[in-house]
Amino acid sequence: xxxxxxxxxxxxxxxNCGDCGVPTCMAFALxxxxxxxxxSECPHASEKAKATLGAASEPPIRLVKIGGPPSxxxxxxxxxxxxxxxxxxxxxxAIQLLCSxxxxxxxxxxxxxxxxxxxxxxxELNADLFFISQDSADxxxxxxxxxxxxxxxxxxxxxxxxxxxxxxxxxxxxxxxxPAIFLREKLTDEYVKLAKTSDSSLIITADSFEDLQSQSExxxxxxxxxxxxxxxxxxxxxxxxxxxxxxxxxxKKYFKPFGFPLFTFIQAEDSYDLLAKASxxxxxxxxxxxxxxYDKAMLYxxxxxxxxxxxxxxxxxxxxxxxxxxxxxxxxxxxxxxxxFSLTYFMVSGEIENSGISAHLIIAxxxxxxxxxxxxAGKFTGETIAKFIKEINLEQNVRTRKxxxxxxxxxxxxxxxxKLPGWEVIVGCQEASDIPAFIKSVRIT
Amino acid sequence: MDFETxxxxxxxxxxxxxxxxxxxxGGTRSHTIxxxxxxxxxxxxxxxxxxxPPRVAMExxxxxxxxxxxxxxxxxxxxxxxxxxxxxxxxxxxxxxLISVRLEGTHPEKGNKSADEAAGIVRQILESVKVxxxxxxxxxxxxxxxxxxxxxxxxxxxxxxxxxxxxxNYKTIAASCIAYNHTIVAxxxxxxNLGKQLNILLTDMSFPAERIVMDPLTSTLGYGLxxxxxxxxxxxxxxxxxxxMLAFPMLINPGYESAVVKEARASIEDNPDWGDxxxxxxxxxxxxxxxxxxxxxxLLIIYHPKAVEVVKNxxxxxxxxxxxx
Ligand code: B12
Ligand code: SF4
Numbered sequence: 133x134x135x136x137x138x139x140x141x142x143x144x145x146x147x148n149c150g151d152c153g154v155p156t157c158m159a160f161a162l163x164x165x166x167x168x169x170x171x172s173e174c175p176h177a178s179e180k181a182k183a184t185l186g187a188a189s190e191p192p193i194r195l196v197k198i199g200g201p202p203s204x205x206x207x208x209x210x211x212x213x214x215x216x217x218x219x220x221x222x223x224x225x226a227i228q229l230l231c232s233x234x235x236x237x238x239x240x241x242x243x244x245x246x247x248x249x250x251x252x253x254x255x256e257l258n259a260d261l262f263f264i265s266q267d268s269a270d271x272x273x274x275x276x277x278x279x280x281x282x283x284x285x286x287x288x289x290x291x292x293x294x295x296x297x298x299x300x301x302x303x304x305x306x307x308x309x310x311p312a313i314f315l316r317e318k319l320t321d322e323y324v325k326l327a328k329t330s331d332s333s334l335i336i337t338a339d340s341f342e343d344l345q346s347q348s349e350x351x352x353x354x355x356x357x358x359x360x361x362x363x364x365x366x367x368x369x370x371x372x373x374x375x376x377x378x379x380x381x382x383x384k385k386y387f388k389p390f391g392f393p394l395f396t397f398i399q400a401e402d403s404y405d406l407l408a409k410a411s412x413x414x415x416x417x418x419x420x421x422x423x424x425x426y427d428k429a430m431l432y433x434x435x436x437x438x439x440x441x442x443x444x445x446x447x448x449x450x451x452x453x454x455x456x457x458x459x460x461x462x463x464x465x466x467x468x469x470x471x472x473f474s475l476t477y478f479m480v481s482g483e484i485e486n487s488g489i490s491a492h493l494i495i496a497x498x499x500x501x502x503x504x505x506x507x508x509a510g511k512f513t514g515e516t517i518a519k520f521i522k523e524i525n526l527e528q529n530v531r532t533r534k535x536x537x538x539x540x541x542x543x544x545x546x547x548x549x550x551k552l553p554g555w556e557v558i559v560g561c562q563e564a565s566d567i568p569a570f571i572k573s574v575r576i577t
Numbered sequence: 578m579d580f581e582t583x584x585x586x587x588x589x590x591x592x593x594x595x596x597x598x599x600x601x602x603g604g605t606r607s608h609t610i611x612x613x614x615x616x617x618x619x620x621x622x623x624x625x626x627x628x629x630p631p632r633v634a635m636e637x638x639x640x641x642x643x644x645x646x647x648x649x650x651x652x653x654x655x656x657x658x659x660x661x662x663x664x665x666x667x668x669x670x671x672x673x674x675l676i677s678v679r680l681e682g683t684h685p686e687k688g689n690k691s692a693d694e695a696a697g698i699v700r701q702i703l704e705s706v707k708v709x710x711x712x713x714x715x716x717x718x719x720x721x722x723x724x725x726x727x728x729x730x731x732x733x734x735x736x737x738x739x740x741x742x743x744x745x746n747y748k749t750i751a752a753s754c755i756a757y758n759h760t761i762v763a764x765x766x767x768x769x770n771l772g773k774q775l776n777i778l779l780t781d782m783s784f785p786a787e788r789i790v791m792d793p794l795t796s797t798l799g800y801g802l803x804x805x806x807x808x809x810x811x812x813x814x815x816x817x818x819x820x821x822m823l824a825f826p827m828l829i830n831p832g833y834e835s836a837v838v839k840e841a842r843a844s845i846e847d848n849p850d851w852g853d854x855x856x857x858x859x860x861x862x863x864x865x866x867x868x869x870x871x872x873x874x875x876l877l878i879i880y881h882p883k884a885v886e887v888v889k890n891x892x893x894x895x896x897x898x899x900x901x902x
Contacts, residue, residue, distance in 0.1 A: 385581075
């Protein structure tokens with residue numbers, strides 16, 4: 133994160149002594165900002181100036197890895213608002229496991245999470261982590277749960293256990309697995325040692341910013357770098373404000389003690405409440421969200437939200453413009469056309485598949501925009517579609533001369549027929565979900 | 578270095594807009610609802626004032642919507658064809674803070690109900706509930722202009738929220754709102770400049786700024802939510818930075834937009850990975866609403882009773898943190 137000349141000037145002694153070789157502190161600050169000088173050239177620079185400038189060359193929020201390979205990577209964000217650039221490292225979703233559960237139930241839970249996968253616009257959606265909590269006094273049950281999880285899952289593990297002896301043994305079991313340790317109480321020497329020897333990340337917890345700062349500084353001065361921050365509040369309003377303050381301190385004030393990813397454990401009354409709280413925390417800066425319980429629909433909604441918030445606002449997710457084969461089309465199979473916006477492509481291709489027929493699906497280049505957006509912007513018109521069809525030599529590869537267009541752009545059908553002599557344009561239904569019914573009711577070849 | 582809460586200075590303030598009118602004010606509502614007034618980003622109590630919480634409205638229809646999700650029908654089967662009864666149910670049973678009546682049935686291709694019929698329905702609703710009312714139209718300009726004109730006339734003084742006008746069609750409706758004292762929704766397609774332009778056009782025709790609510794156009798979860806989310810954040814940031822033509826409270830439609838997508842309707846048998854359909858139908862609105870609250874929504878029209886309950890609950894939980902952290 134670059135500091136401006138003025139930011140740097142504020143850190144200099146402002147005596148204009150000239151020892152640095154330039155006449156004024158301001159001139160020297162400007163040279164520093166342009167990286168044409170080094171701070172060491174000013175013999176009077178304070179410790180604070182050295183620390184701040186040194187820190188300014190590191191990323192403002194540290195990248196932390198858990199689990200793997202492949203590890204979950206979180207942090208290293210650079211903006212407060214996604215429109216300023218993009219958010220880089222999607223929130224990790226962790227599922228809590230209680231070790232008081234009997235073995236059979238535990239295995240079932242792990243298996244459910246492991247086998248859960250949904251797909252959305254070509255991306256596979258999974259939970260990322262297990263959060264193992266020692267909720268019973270029975271020491272062995274924790275270790276047993278850690279072992280069972282390790283054997284039955286490849287996901288990263290966060291250990292939530294206040295019994296340091298137990299933690300130590302668990303960390304030996306996970307010694308090559310990059311686990312994270314969740315602290316319910318203040319960081320002590322003992323935890324520092326455990327984290328260091330096991331190469332784990334530490335999730336530190338505090339009730340106030342001052343406390344969080346002092347624990348973070350303590351961890352850092354003990355040589356720990358992989359820190360994750362947790363402010364202890366279950367009120368959604370405080371969660372949002374705390375996360376905003378932490379992220380802003382790191383990004384705008386280069387406040388190093390808060391330059392780490394954020395953690396939230398969601399407590400909720402029921403599953404609706406859980407999803408509501410998780411959604412807001414996902415938008416506003418949580419890098420790890422722990423769900424004490426879940427259902428498939430909740431995961432699907434949350435993963436979809438994560439995909440939305442973390443896509444790059446500068447480029448819509450798009451697919452390559454070309455002819456896609458659905459099923460095993462022959463030259464006589466029907467022809468459909470739409471745009472190369474990923475969402476549009478996946479919805480339309482999915483529904484043609486559902487209908488059970490084979491077809492040629494032409495994905496025209498519309499710069500990744502939806503049907504109506506592209507049409508409104510002049511990127512999906514009779515002319516652009518006809519041009520594309522000629523470029524890909526469609527007439528050589530199919531025998532049919534009928535083409536189905538999206539119902540939302542019925543108005544281009546005349547124009548398209550004019551630009552594609554010999555073809556009959558069929559106006560399709562408006563919504564993808566009606567495609568199977570449409571195919572049954574209309575002759576399209 | 579000691580920690581200091583990093584506060585920012587915002588020179589702007591979101592305009593306060595009031596919907597509804599009590600008998601003293603020339604209407605028949607039991608109370609009015611005011612939104613807006615914030616002087617910092619959503620829920621940033623630590624660096625600004627937020628005098629009014631966001632509000633949750635529910636919607637009733639002059640004609641049963643084509644694609645009304647099965648899970649929603651479960652809640653409304655007895656009243657879906659009786660908008661006045663449905664409005665009552667929404668307010669009394671599900672806690673709606675405002676009622677929107679969607680006049681889709683007046684669209685020439687969707688029933689072509691007359692302006693008088695529409696006015697009749699609106700009148701019934703004003704009688705059956707006492708909360709402020711939103712009148713929601715459609716995009717057939719010629720017809721909706723005629724319908725809204727009539728509705729504005731027969732509801733004169735009620736200060737309804739007339740939803741919506743757009744750049745290509747604002748004059749007739751805005752003139753009716755001025756003549757009969759109503760508030761207006763200015764809708765623009767997910768674009769900061771187009772939104773601003775429409776607000777300028779409205780204020781240029783002497784439309785009072787404190788009677789404008791912006792609709793940045795909602796895209797629901799998984800269907801372009803990220804565009805709405807970011808455009809709202811940009812509008813809000815600009816408004817707080819002092820751009821008066823972007824400093825309006827914002828209305829969004831998680832209910833309408835979620836009800837039409839497949840996720841609200843597809844069964845778990847067809848999509849095992851998507852999970853339970855009934856839950857999913859509510860979740861889709863909840864996730865949409867919560868994320869758009871974070872980006873600046875002040876007025877949300879929600880359909881699923883569970884979603885209404887939890888979103889209202891979360892808004893009051895958030896406002897409980899108002900006393901500083
Ligand atoms: C998100 C969005 C945007 C995003 C773009 C997203 C993207 N990557 O395309 C942004 C913010 C960039 C945008 C910009 C604009 N937008 Co826009 N946008 C939308 C919005 C909200 C959703 C679009 C979407 O993602 N739909 C989802 C996809 C999957 O839908 P789809 O591609 O149509 O596909 C469906 C069907 O068409 C069908 N289907 C698709 N293909 C096929 C093929 C066959 C054969 C069949 C049978 C069916 C079928 O299946 C799909 C699922 O049902 C719509 C409003 C709305 N709620 O629909 C407005 C909308 C499309 N936008 C609109 C406008 C005017 C614009 C702008 C011109 C305005 C501006 N800001 O300047 C710009 C143009 C962009 C440019 N200048 O390049 C208008 C278009 C009006 C019109 N009727 O012409 C709309 C309708 C909003 C409105 N009501 O005013 N927009
Ligand atoms: S040596 Fe340091 S104090 Fe002296 S002018 Fe240069 S920057 Fe300023």
